[in-house]
Amino acid sequence: MTSIFNKFYRLYFRPSQFFLDTNLLQKRWLIVLATAFYSVIVVFERIEQKVIRYDMVNVPESKEALLNTIVTSWFVFWSVSLVIGFLFAWLIWWIGGWFYNLRIKWCGAGQFNRELGRTIYVISNMVYALPVAIGMLIVTICYKDYLSFYSEDYIFSIVAMVFVVWSLIVSYKAVATNFKVKRWLAIWWFIAAPIIVNILILSFYVFVSLYIK
Template identity: 40%
Template sequence: MDSVAKQEMSNIDKDTGFKFFFKNFHLLFFKPSLFFKDLDLLNVPLLVYISLWLIGISNAVDRIDQKLIKTDLGTVTSSNQLLLDGISGGWIVFFLMVAGIGVFGAFFVWFIGGWFYNLRLFWSGAGDFDKVNGRLIYVFSNLVVAIPHIIVLLVSATYYQDYASAFNAEEYWSSLIIIFPFWAIYVSYKAILANFTVIKWKAIIWFVILPVLLYMLAFGVVVWAYSNLA
């Protein structure tokens, strides 16, 4: 670590949990190497549980979006119609729905997502390492996507009568959230380099190139589907 980074690290308070998180929240986005430098500061159960829940909520909204896209493209199923009926009940119903789904989704984020993240670390040459640390990086780097996503939802709730209206609105400012999955890739990669000894070119493949291609493919499929099938 260079002298500037060492000085910045020494200026970070050694508070743990929420106090550390909120004092240094900006570092998560702009200086992830410093934010993740001491993972013990983040390894606080309640903070991890709440972070997992927020990610679970964001993932639940993504699943709802997928069903709404299929509905727009004419693929209407009974489950899609049930979902439409539910989210048309207003924002309170919508937020209760995604909050409940988010609780269950949190388990998949930690166990399944964290397991595959650690597997990619192993494939990147990390060798024997603390699997909890890998999961902590996976969780908190995903907040880079989840928190802006939830903020956009809260702002949308002040403009539209329900989520279906917000989803179908012809505005583009909310599309800015597509930036954050790519930003999260950067955050995750920098956190890995700050905590693990990896083979750099392998880490770039597993944590930069392939995730970027996956997101680009997903966005491309959606654009193609609306252009050709709607």
């Protein structure tokens, strides 16, 4: 138990040291755990995006009814998230990992271990996926359904964003530790560019909510 705690401590607070442990990065249980957590959180995010979108524009009643079924029952919400998340985990690993490796290549890495790149991809994303999953378990107890939570989840969103930014920094540190990359390119592709993309997406949602609805 202490050993596992130490591993997670290094992941969150000593990421460069954590990603130097090549034996640990080959542990199948860690890869599966990280991929599973991240896959489920991706489904969480898709549900939230659908709620935001449906709140902004008119959608067919059938689609709205389906989403309403998900967000008004924790049982349905978790069932959908877990089933879809686990079913599509392999897409996260292969497609998400492929694009992650592409960014490593763009940083000047040349020939490198693609399997290691995918492993770093899912583990670095677990840095924010794990706290979000724990947070969702807590709000499941505190709120009657996801819709009730969504209407007042400002603090949760801020905390989640902090972990997202930290996961980007962890990702950069992992890449810089394990691959021969140009640091300034790695900072751009693994920290700056993702932050800019997220800001643009958030700005779009704010714009639509204020001026289009």
